[in-house]
Amino acid sequence: MVGGLSVTVRSLVAKDRSGMDILLSRIKEFDGEDGKVANELLDIYLTQTTQDYEFLVAETQNGHVIGFICYGHTPLTEGTYDLYWIAVDPDFAGRGVGQQLLAEMEKLIRVAAGRLVVIETSSSPLYTSARNFYPKNGYHLAETISDFYRPGEDRLTYVKVL
Numbered sequence: 001m002v003g004g005l006s007v008t009v010r011s012l013v014a015k016d017r018s019g020m021d022i023l024l025s026r027i028k029e030f031d032g033e034d035g036k037v038a039n040e041l042l043d044i045y046l047t048q049t050t051q052d053y054e055f056l057v058a059e060t061q062n063g064h065v066i067g068f069i070c071y072g073h074t075p076l077t078e079g080t081y082d083l084y085w086i087a088v089d090p091d092f093a094g095r096g097v098g099q100q101l102l103a104e105m106e107k108l109i110r111v112a113a114g115r116l117v118v119i120e121t122s123s124s125p126l127y128t129s130a131r132n133f134y135p136k137n138g139y140h141l142a143e144t145i146s147d148f149y150r151p152g153e154d155r156l157t158y159v160k161v162l
Contacts, residue, residue, distance in 0.1 A: 005060065005095055009104040012055035012068065014046050019065035020057070027087050029126060038085065041070060053084065056104055058097045066092045069101040071109070071117075079115035086130075093129075102137055110162050117162065123154040134158045 012020070020042055024030040030038055044051050052075070058067035067088035074080040083105065088097045109117065119134060121127050123144075135141070139158040148155035 005092065005097070007066070007097055007100055008059050008061075009056055009100055010059065012042075012045060012057050016057055016059075016065050017042065017046060020068065023065050023068065023087070023089055026089055026091075029087065034085070038070070041084075054105075054108070056101060056108075058088070058101050067097045067101055069105050071105050073112075073114075074118065079113055081109050081114050081117050083117055083119045086133075098133060099137060106160075106162060115162055117160045119158040121156050121158070122149055123156055124149075131156065 021039075024035055024038055041053055042055070045053055045055050053070055053072040056069045057065045059065055067086075069086045070084040071081055072084065074082050083102075086098055086101055088101075106117065117139070119139060121130050121134075123131075135158075137160075139160045141156060142159045143155075143157040145155040145157075147153065
C-alpha cells in the first residue's frame with residue numbers, strides 16, 4: 001500500500017503491452033525520441049529470450065499499469081547497473097509508486113550481487129521532477145557534463161552504492 005493505493009510491482013509480461021502504450025502516451029517525457037526508444041526496448045524485452053534490460057511495472061489492484069522502471073547490468077562492469085527509465089502515470093505521481101519501483105529494482109540488483117546503480121538524466125526543465133526524486137532516494141550527483149545533449153543541456157549522472 002503506497003499513498004493509500006494498493007500497488008503490486010512485478011516483471012513486465014506480454015499482456016502489459018497495451019497498458020504500457022497507454023502509460024507512455026500519458027507521460028510527456030515519452031512523446032519524442034524517448035518514446036520511440038522505449039517502445040523498441042519493450043518489443044525486444046517481450047519478444048526475445050535474451051536481452052540486456054529488465055522491466056518492472058507497478059500495477060493497481062484492478063490491473064492497470066501505472067508505472068514502470070527499466071534497468072540493466074552495465075556491460076564490462078562487476079555489479080554496476082544502469083537505471084534507464086522510471087516513470088509513473090501523472091495521475092498517480094507523488095503517491096510513492098516511483099519509490100516502490102525503485103526499491104524493488106534495488107532489491108533485485110542486490111540479489112544479483114549488484115553494488116552500484118548509475119542514472120543519467122538531463123538538466124532540461126522537463127526532467128526537474130527526476131532530478132528532485134533521485135536525491136530523495138539516496139542517489140547523489142556524481143558528474144555533470146556540460147552541453148552534452150545540446151548547447152545549454154547538460155548530462156547529470158547520479159549514483160547510489162547499494
